[in-house]
Amino acid sequence: MKIVCYDCGKAQVESAFDYQCQCGGLLEVVHDFANVDAEELKQAFRQRLAERMSPYASGVWRYKELIYPELPEEAIVTKYEGNTGLYESELIRQSLGIRKLWLKAQSENPSGSFKDNGMAVAVSHGRMLGYNRFTCTSTGNTSSSLAMYAAWAGCESVVLVPSDQISLNKVLQTLAYGAKVVQFDGTYDDGIRFYKQHGKELGLYICNSINPLRIEGQKSIVYEMAQNLRWELPDWIVIPGGALSNVTALGKGLRDLLELGFIEKLPRVALVQAEGASPFHKLMSSGEQELVPVMQPSTIASAMNIGHPPSWRKAREFLKSCDGITCSVTDEEIMEAKALVDRSGIGCEPASAATVAGLRKLMAERKIGREESAVCILTGNLLKDTDVLRKYDHGIVSSPLALESLKSLV
Numbered sequence: 381m382k383i384v385c386y387d388c389g390k391a392q393v394e395s396a397f398d399y400q401c402q403c404g405g406l407l408e409v410v411h412d413f414a415n416v417d418a419e420e421l422k423q424a425f426r427q428r429l430a431e432r433m434s435p436y437a438s439g440v441w442r443y444k445e446l447i448y449p450e451l452p453e454e455a456i457v458t459k460y461e462g463n464t465g466l467y468e469s470e471l472i473r474q475s476l477g478i479r480k481l482w483l484k485a486q487s488e489n490p491s492g493s494f495k496d497n498g499m500a501v502a503v504s505h506g507r508m509l510g511y512n513r514f515t516c517t518s519t520g521n522t523s524s525s526l527a528m529y530a531a532w533a534g535c536e537s538v539v540l541v542p543s544d545q546i547s548l549n550k551v552l553q554t555l556a557y558g559a560k561v562v563q564f565d566g567t568y569d570d571g572i573r574f575y576k577q578h579g580k581e582l583g584l585y586i587c588n589s590i591n592p593l594r595i596e597g598q599k600s601i602v603y604e605m606a607q608n609l610r611w612e613l614p615d616w617i618v619i620p621g622g623a624l625s626n627v628t629a630l631g632k633g634l635r636d637l638l639e640l641g642f643i644e645k646l647p648r649v650a651l652v653q654a655e656g657a658s659p660f661h662k663l664m665s666s667g668e669q670e671l672v673p674v675m676q677p678s679t680i681a682s683a684m685n686i687g688h689p690p691s692w693r694k695a696r697e698f699l700k701s702c703d704g705i706t707c708s709v710t711d712e713e714i715m716e717a718k719a720l721v722d723r724s725g726i727g728c729e730p731a732s733a734a735t736v737a738g739l740r741k742l743m744a745e746r747k748i749g750r751e752e753s754a755v756c757i758l759t760g761n762l763l764k765d766t767d768v769l770r771k772y773d774h775g776i777v778s779s780p781l782a783l784e785s786l787k788s789l790v
């Protein structure tokens with residue numbers, strides 16, 4: 381495993397681990413798969429599905445050879461993350477009118493979001509480098525995932541959380557795992573800017589997606605999806621876009637699978653942003669060269685409340701290579717889709733529902749055809765944000781606990 385600059389290509393010294401190159405570019409892990417026997421590996425991945433107690437029972441570490449091959453087995457930090465459901469909901473499929481639809485519920489991870497796939501790897505890497513204090517800036521999912529893994533590894537965590545427009549449940553979850561939570565006036569983007577400048581001076585290991593090991597772990601989402609589908613991916617993968625770590629990791633994972641011959645072609649990717657926080661969609665639809673940050677991002681999907689996504693260059697390059705598309709959806713469209721996903725029995729937080737809302741919109745615009753197939757990635761659990769549920773009209777009825785009264789109600 382080598383760590384190189386995504387922009388200038390310069391190889392970095394791992395012992396002096398940093399989060400950006402001297403040129404300011406983001407870093408990326410590069411593997412040498414030249415000596416990998418793809419068939420042997422495929423067989424190992426299949427056999428590991430039967431594991432229960434070893435680290436390979438994890439839906440991340442099952443694919444260790446493609447993620448962090450050098451890590452000694454005893455240094456693996458895991459909560460058996462991944463192994464999430466890939467569901468076919470007839471209710472949602474029919475409502476959208478698409479031929480074939482799956483929902484990949486990353487919401488079923490141990491801390492309730494897709495962040496666990498990357499965090500298991502980042503925390504393992506940080507410990508290998510000798511860190512025992514971990515940090516991130518977060519709208520809540522990254523922080524709760526980090527706090528859980530740090531606690532599990534017997535380490536400390538300190539997290540920076542915006543004081544506004546985030547879900548209280550996520551902050552409480554982070555606190556419950558024992559993290560020191562520091563609230564600040566500003567956005568996730570301000571937190572990232574701060575850490576790029578001062579992260580090293582604090583002596584903390586940073587677990588945001590600017591950390592290339594986070595991306596390596598997150599690649600496992602698409603490995604698992606592909607394995608579940610017997611290495612035959614659908615026409616489309618639909619993902620939400622905030623910090624853009626998902627599309628970056630998905631892109632990297634798909635390229636690995638293509639290079640190794642596990643899949644024959646790249647599926648197309650549709651990236652969905654919330655209208656109030658859609659700088660990347662604006663960039664892609666304008667044809668401009670540079671992303672214009674949104675200074676005051678605002679959406680009910682708090683996980684996507686991001687105006688200056690760090691990985692936008694990586695995301696753009698991958699979307700171009702897979703003939704990908706982007707769109708934005710309103711908060712109303714997100715909440716309508718969320719109600720549908722919740723009623724299907726799967727459930728999700730608002731940012732995840734943006735995928736279903738986006739798929740509906742892209743089908744209405746005939747950019748995705750009814751005869752095609754798609755997977756929507758659901759990133760976070762329904763319980764991650766219960767404040768938004770107050771907006772539903774649940775129609776709770778009050779009744780005395782008496783037979784006659786209940787007969788008239790049921």
Ligand SMILES: N[C@@H](CCOP(=O)(O)O)C(=O)O
Nearest residue numbers: 518519520521522588589623
């Ligand atoms: N929604 C995210 C934002 C942080 O993104 P990251 O991928 O850089 O960790 C969160 O949960 O905090």
